[in-house]
Amino acid sequence: MKVVVMPWHRAVRFRDGEHVGELGPGRRRVGRRDSLHRVDTRLQTSTPSSQEIPTADGVHVRVTPALTYAVVDASRCVLAADSPTQVLHLACQLRLRAAVAARAHDRVDPERAAIAAELHEGLRPLVDEIGVEVREVAIRDVVMPPELRRAAIAEITARAEGRAALERARGESAALRSLLNAARLAEEHPVLLQLRSPQNAQTVVVEQSGAPRRAERAKREAADQHAQPGDSPR
Structure with a gap:
């Protein structure tokens, strides 16, 4: 009798119940008294x-x-x-x-x-x-266990909230330092405030003077849109 052993198999051979060896891959001839036990050698x-x-x-x-x-x-x-x-x-x-x-x-x-x-x-x-x-x-x-998992999640949440609170405190501290530096600079150099005031006034004057011109231009554009081509005298 012929049998085929696949490449990933080893056929353990028994004859009359006695172990007599192994058969490797390929087409093999075995006797009638032989029995085979195939073993998969793949990972x-x-x-x-x-x-x-x-x-x-x-x-x-x-x-x-x-x-x-x-x-x-x-x-x-x-x-x-x-x-x-x-x-x-x-x-x-x-x-x-x-x-x-x-x-x-x-x-x-x-x-x-x-x-x-x-x-x-x-x-x-x-x-x-x-x-x-x-x-x-x-x-x-x-x-x-569930109790330890919940405790671990609570600990992670507390750490994240603590880091967020720390970042907010750092931002507020930076803003306060900036205001304090500006106040100290104004106190030590009052002339800076005097220079700043005319600049603000000039900005307001320029904006106010430009308002009438913008209004007049808007009126002219509206009149042009309402004018019809057939309205001119013949």
Whole structure:
């Protein structure tokens, strides 16, 4: 009997219930007494179930890990575990509980990378045993209790309001300093006010003298608009 093994598969071969090796990609001939167990060797991602874990200070934090792994030894993977993914998930969850329980709740989120590194190192003996290589471990989610989330939002809001109040106070202080400098300058140099007064008066005179001319020009434009071409004497 001939079978085809795809490039991303390894076929673990058994004869009369005895493990006799593996078949690589290609068209292969197997005997009638042989049975094959195909194993996918492509890169896989998996997310173990999130769990609420008590921290060192008694706060329950919900943490979700994520794994990226691949089978590197198909025979060992088939012979050592009925479900390698479930074995990997359980081991990851147990080591995650230990890593989170050793930290206070306010250290869990900032130390995601350190927790992931601890998980990666802790999983190494197990994955070697079941023929799997873990390429990456990440902490995808860290969710605090609702009370702590509300407290964190209130703290952020208070900080933003404090910064806004500080900016308003700085603006008012700058305006007061400007007025104080102007008053001091006027007190020390009264002649500046005398020079400023004729300038203001001249501006008013110019504006008032221009008003009659603008009114006369408006009257002429209105008369021109009402004039009709047939009104001129014949």
